Amino acid sequence: MADLPDYLTEQTEEAIRQRMLDSLPADLDKTEGSYLWDALAPAAIELAQVALWAQEVLRRVFASTTFGAYLDLRCEEHGLTRRPAVKATGQVVFTGVAGTVVPAGTRVATPADPVSGTASVEFVTTAAATIASGGSTVADVEAVEAGAAGNVAAGTITLMVTPVPGVSGVSNPAATGGGLGPEDDASLLNRYLQRVRSPSAGGNKADYVNWALEVPGVGGVAVVPVRDGPGTVAVAIIDSGHVPADQPLVDAVQDYIAPPWVDEAEAEAMTLGGGGTSIDQTQPDDTGDSVRMVYDAAGPGTVRHSLAGVLQQAGVWQVRVRVKVDSTAGAADLLEVGVYNLSAAGWAKTSPGGTADAVATLRAADLGTAFADVTVAFYWNGVDQLELRVTRLTSDTTTTAWVDRAVYRSTFSQDTGTGKAPIGARVTVEPATSVLINVSATLTIAPDYNADSVKAAVVDNLRAYLRSLALQADNDVRYVRIGETILETPGVLDYANLTVNGGTANITIGQTEVAVLGSVTLT
Numbered sequence: 001m002a003d004l005p006d007y008l009t010e011q012t013e014e015a016i017r018q019r020m021l022d023s024l025p026a027d028l029d030k031t032e033g034s035y036l037w038d039a040l041a042p043a044a045i046e047l048a049q050v051a052l053w054a055q056e057v058l059r060r061v062f063a064s065t066t067f068g069a070y071l072d073l074r075c076e077e078h079g080l081t082r083r084p085a086v087k088a089t090g091q092v093v094f095t096g097v098a099g100t101v102v103p104a105g106t107r108v109a110t111p112a113d114p115v116s117g118t119a120s121v122e123f124v125t126t127a128a129a130t131i132a133s134g135g136s137t138v139a140d141v142e143a144v145e146a147g148a149a150g151n152v153a154a155g156t157i158t159l160m161v162t163p164v165p166g167v168s169g170v171s172n173p174a175a176t177g178g179g180l181g182p183e184d185d186a187s188l189l190n191r192y193l194q195r196v197r198s199p200s201a202g203g204n205k206a207d208y209v210n211w212a213l214e215v216p217g218v219g220g221v222a223v224v225p226v227r228d229g230p231g232t233v234a235v236a237i238i239d240s241g242h243v244p245a246d247q248p249l250v251d252a253v254q255d256y257i258a259p260p261w262v263d264e265a266e267a268e269a270m271t272l273g274g275g276g277t278s279i280d281q282t283q284p285d286d287t288g289d290s291v292r293m294v295y296d297a298a299g300p301g302t303v304r305h306s307l308a309g310v311l312q313q314a315g316v317w318q319v320r321v322r323v324k325v326d327s328t329a330g331a332a333d334l335l336e337v338g339v340y341n342l343s344a345a346g347w348a349k350t351s352p353g354g355t356a357d358a359v360a361t362l363r364a365a366d367l368g369t370a371f372a373d374v375t376v377a378f379y380w381n382g383v384d385q386l387e388l389r390v391t392r393l394t395s396d397t398t399t400t401a402w403v404d405r406a407v408y409r410s411t412f413s414q415d416t417g418t419g420k421a422p423i424g425a426r427v428t429v430e431p432a433t434s435v436l437i438n439v440s441a442t443l444t445i446a447p448d449y450n451a452d453s454v455k456a457a458v459v460d461n462l463r464a465y466l467r468s469l470a471l472q473a474d475n476d477v478r479y480v481r482i483g484e485t486i487l488e489t490p491g492v493l494d495y496a497n498l499t500v501n502g503g504t505a506n507i508t509i510g511q512t513e514v515a516v517l518g519s520v521t522l523t
Contacts, residue, residue, distance in 0.1 A: 009055065013045050013048040016044040016048055017041060020044065021036070021040060063189060067185050068185065078195050078196060080195055083180075083216045084183075085146035085147050085180060086146055087142045087145070087147075088151050088176045088177060088179030089176060090172055091285065092108055093139075093171055093173055093284060094137050094169070094170050095169045095170070096169070098133045098134075099166075100131045102139055103125070103128050103164070105162075106160075107124050108162075110152050111156075121150055125140065131166070131167070134282045136284040141172075146179065146181075147180070147181045152176050155172065174370040180217055194209060202422065205223045208221070208421075211256065211420045212429075217245075218240070218249065220242060220432075220471035222237075222471045222511050222512045224236070231424055232425075233421070233426070233428070234427075234512070235257065235427060237431060237432060238431075241467070242514070244431035244514060245431045251409075255419070257413070257419050258413030258414065258429075260410040261312045262409050263311070263408040265406050267291040270388075271303070274299055276392060278292050279292070287404055288405075291402065291404075292400065292401075297394070300391050301391070301392040303388075303389075307408070310408060311386075311410075313382070313412075315410060318408070318411060319339060319375070319407070319408050320406065321388070322373055322374075322404035322406075322407075323362075323372065323373075323374050323402065324368060324404075325367045326400040327398075328369065329364060332395040333393050334362055334363050334364050334396040334401060335393065336391040336393060337359065337374050338357065338360065338389055339358045339359070339378040339387070340387045341385070343383070344384060348379060348386055350378060352381070358378035362374065364399040367401070412427065413425070413428070432471060433513045435516065437477055437516065438500070438501050438519045438521075439498075440497070441497060441499070443455070444494040444496075446491050446493045449490075453491070454490075455522045458520070462485055469509070470514045471512075475515065477500065477506060477509060482500050
């Protein structure tokens with residue numbers, strides 16, 4: 001990045017005053033304290049201030065050196081605005097008298113912690129809910145204030161800020177999430193430079209980078225044109241922490257750039273078989289009804305759903321099955337969730353020409369007591385007959401499981417031009433692939449430094465170095481830079497026996513891969 005011109009910094013009070021004195025006749029008294037010196041000194045001070053303000057004006061007018069509201073003004077010239085803070089969302093369960101209506105706008109909160117100084121975080125219901133005959137109901141909530149503070153842990157929303165007669169308690173079975181603070185200057189500047197250095201050209205590679213970066217939470221983008229054939233675009237993303245994006249962020253970017261095909265089916269409308277399966281109308285947190293699956297010594301229970309006429313196009317799809325259990329203590333195999341290929345008489349595969357089966361075997365310990373998605377990827381060639389199968393295995397004899405619904409979502413977009421992408425583009429948004437970087441070294445610690453503190457600082461610096469590489473043009477992890485990062489840590493005099501992933505060579509990172517710090521062994 002270029003520096004501001006330094007000619008203004010030379011305009012000091014002393015330099016200006018001396019020039020003015022030098023311009024006067026030599027036979028005049030110009031010594032410090034003389035009439036002329038005292039008369040010119042205030043003007044020199046003011047002119048030096050003018051030079052300082054002129055330098056500040058230059059600093060604020062260029063995007064790379066400005067900040068805050070001035071950076072916003074610069075970005076607005078190119079149609080960019082700072083991404084706003086985002087409110088966290090989630091669900092709470094109200095308990096109380098059946099028939100009680102919890103109105104929209106009801107406020108609930110986490111308790112404040114006077115010991116740690118943690119403030120209470122308030123949430124508000126976004127729709128009315130009625131307590132069912134079982135004595136509870138589920139309501140969607142969002143944080144009152146936008147920001148990361150709204151991302152609270154499960155079981156922490158316990159206070160009724162707005163009293164509702166008939167409601168005896170509230171709790172959140174799962175953590176809330178999605179809360180983000182406003183975009184910082186560094187992120188906004190990066191998007192600005194990306195926009196002006198890579199202008200739009202009606203769906204070129206730069207467009208996909210710019211579109212992805214417009215979604216709150218995205219920290220970096222890699223685009224691979226025609227990766228899956230003519231007309232296809234693959235977009236890999238990382239989050240603001242420079243690690244592979246989670247599924248909600250991937251979905252948000254996919255929906256923004258080019259929405260996928262999405263189909264839904266409720267479990268109670270599927271085919272039930274075997275033992276221990278029944279439709280359950282008592283669960284407050286399901287959509288409609290759900291299917292209850294209990295142990296039956298006679299054999300496994302099943303929920304099946306034919307995909308004939310459901311999927312719109314051939315390609316790799318995901319099925320997201322909403323599942324919960326009554327206890328996470330079980331360590332034996334409980335559920336098998338997968339897509340079966342009836343035409344091939346075997347499990348569908350996760351990719352075209354692949355060998356991995358599109359099935360997941362889960363224990364109670366892998367699931368939760370609140371409904372959450374179990375995601376399985378599968379490939380459909382456009383011809384074969386496929387079927388979703390959820391099987392309650394007999395290895396676990398105690399856990400009760402519920403299946404609520406299945407969502408089928410293509411990993412590729414529709415090509416109809418819905419969203420930002422042009423007509424005919426088939427876009428796949430996915431998280432960048434993690435490449436673990438394991439580091440081992442022997443450190444020589446300087447006197448008067450705490451060894452544990454130095455080791456922790458080394459780990460932080462290594463993590464920062466790897467994050468600086470994420471989705472950059474040159475993102476390879478260099479052995480010598482790992483060594484420099486360790487040596488530049490305060491308190492480290494020297495190091496020896498350094499290995500990176502067990503060796504002393506550079507680690508090559510692919511275009512859609514991101515280096516993530518794995519194990520760090522420092523002795």
